[in-house]
Amino acid sequence: MSVVVWSAGRLVDPAAPLLTPVDHGVTVGDGVFETCAVRHGQVFALTRHLRRLALSAAGLGLPVPDEAEVRAGAAAVLAAAPDAGRLRITVTAGPSPLGPARAPDDEIAPTLLVAAAPAGHGGATTARAVTVPWVRNERSSIAGLKTTSYAEQVAILRHARAEGADEALVANTVGDLCEGAASNVFVARGGEVLTPPLSSGCLAGVTRDLVLEWSADAGLPVRAAAPGELRYDAVVHEVLTGTAALALSGSVRGLTPVVELDGTPVEPGDAFEAVRALYVRRSAEDLDP
Structure with a gap:
């Protein structure tokens, strides 16, 4: 199977250009992520992974991702890829100035991506x-x-x-x-x-x-x-x-x-x-x- 990707409420082509070139996740790696095992079409320990995702986001000063939205994305990619072995959740800081300084807190528009793929070395x-x-x-x-x-x-x-x-x-x-x-x-x-x-x-x-x-x-x-x-x-x-x-x-x-x-x-x-x-x-x- 190939990678299945969800963003902004819909499945998207994995080759589609989803991030702006000035997304802080692209320019300086300003983001957080979780990689989860998938078993029998379900994400293993998803609640724990979402808890750690929230802690990592808070530790970087990013808005805590909406749990319901992440779960919706996970459900969508796994419905399209029932044989997936892993799920990746990525949250970036979104568009920001070039360089390490992030956009002001009231202007942050995080990017959320959810992807399913084979287990790889799993x-x-x-x-x-x-x-x-x-x-x-x-x-x-x-x-x-x-x-x-x-x-x-x-x-x-x-x-x-x-x-x-x-x-x-x-x-x-x-x-x-x-x-x-x-x-x-x-x-x-x-x-x-x-x-x-x-x-x-x-x-x-x-x-x-x-x-x-x-x-x-x-x-x-x-x-x-x-x-x-x-x-x-x-x-x-x-x-x-x-x-x-x-x-x-x-x-x-x-x-x-x-x-x-x-x-x-x-x-x-x-x-x-x-x-x-x-x-x-x-x-x-x-x-x-």
Whole structure:
């Protein structure tokens, strides 16, 4: 299937020119977005994604998108693409002057786009990762916001793919493990499964949150680490020497074990088996948890 796009209350040709050249999302990446998994023609965890979209918009000082309008757009594209595997919701700041200064608040006219597409890598059951020299700034003004300013992630993923991998492990400025370029990270070691805390600068991923919540309900030893508990270099060394294992999480990929790091095969074993099984079961039971 091809991409199906909705804008301004109607389905539109994906090749149609929908954004003005002075849209701030085009000129400076001033916008927010969500990527959601689609299962059996329904958006998984849409309420949670809309909640995070609103938080990201508020964090950038953009008007919070109208939830009913977004849901209408989602329904329209999925009706036209029932076999879609992912849904993308994008909100930009709309027309603004050239440069970083946005239009005055009372003149902002945001652009809302909703698109459905195939799942892409979402069918992969394992992942290959590389380490990179670049870091995430946990003190950035957009730390924790899911913005369309994604050039950094594009560059990191391009490097990862040139190295034969599909993701990268990114540290923050103080040397703690933060996240993947486009995923959250889980580390299994010492009988526990840990994920970097939000203070590391990582995104509050929907899948990450559900894994933590559902694991707590089930009594599984899964938790957010304390600051400094997951040092980047230490985690990499432990994974390469077989004393720890990695998994990546994301809305479309779910929870995916890493089987190769920096070109070296690594063995996740059954470290994530119980957590993955729980996630698969709970997500099948409730499409909007």
